[in-house]
Amino acid sequence: MSEFLLSVDCSSGWTSLGLAEDGEGVGELNLRTGRRQSELLPVMVDFFLNTRSLKVSDVSFYSVAVGPGSFTGIKVGIVFTQFLAWAEGKKVIPLSSLEILALDTACSGGMILPLLWAGGGKIYASLYRNKEGENVLEESFHEGAYTPEEISGMIESWKGENIIQWVTDAPEKIKGLFGQRVPSTLRHGLSRGISAAKLAWSKRGEA
Structure with a gap:
């Protein structure tokens, strides 16, 4: 019997849902919802699962983006996902918004620098090493809110070792x-x- 994992990400102005079946990504729904996330998220999840003829009770694992990003959006995503998981007695896998963004860019070997706008002259950032030929990321610089100067110093310390993709x-x-x-x-x-969804599947042991 197949195992399904549903991912929820409300950490930006977009609401993103993903579905993995036995480790393979089988579907996604990405919608710019702005400040209507709390209103639209339940409807989106119901619609998304229905497209695969699934119910909430069919989901084996959940994952949710826990930031960095929009405080309100993150809270909406966490509360809703935890409620679904609690109601069905399932586990929730926390994910970094930066790592999700980096994984979507990880198509070849090298360093990946995901950047999310933090406001106040700062940027949420981290630095990941992508193992060539593998869908695996290693964090090389701890995620946080940095100034452009701090990020430039981060890049300089790795210059010459690998290509850095922003x-x-x-x-x-x-x-x-x-x-x-x-x-x-x-x-x-x-x-x-x-x-x-694919990232969360690889982290099932952390739930």
């Missing part, structure tokens, strides 16, 4: 803070539901 959900804001230090390869990315 990815962010707010490219124009990042360019405004970093100016000419932003590489031409800066990628505009989103934390996709299917990436979260």
Whole structure:
């Protein structure tokens, strides 16, 4: 009998759902919901599961993005996911929003720098090493809210070892803070539901 994992990410202006079946990503729903997350999340989950002829009781594991990101969105996602899991006696796997974003970029060997807008002149960031040929990330710099200068120092310490791929959900804001230090390869990315589901499946032992 198949095991299903449902991922929930409300850490930005997007609400992202992902579904994994026995470790394979089989579906996702990514919708820009803005401040309507608490209103739309239950409807989205019901619709999403129905597209696979599934019910909440069919889900074996849940995962939820616990930040960094929008405080309100994160709270909505955590409370809703924990309620579903509690009602069915299932476990919840916490995920980093930055790691989800990095995993969606991990297509070749090298370093990945996911960046999320934090406001106040700071950026949520971390640095991950992507093992070439493997869908595995290793955190090389602890995630947190940093100034552009601190992030530049982080990059400098790894310069020359690996190619560093920048990815962010707010490219124009990042360019405004970093100016000419932003590489031409800066990628505009989103934390996709299917990436979260696959990441959570690999972390089932942490639930």
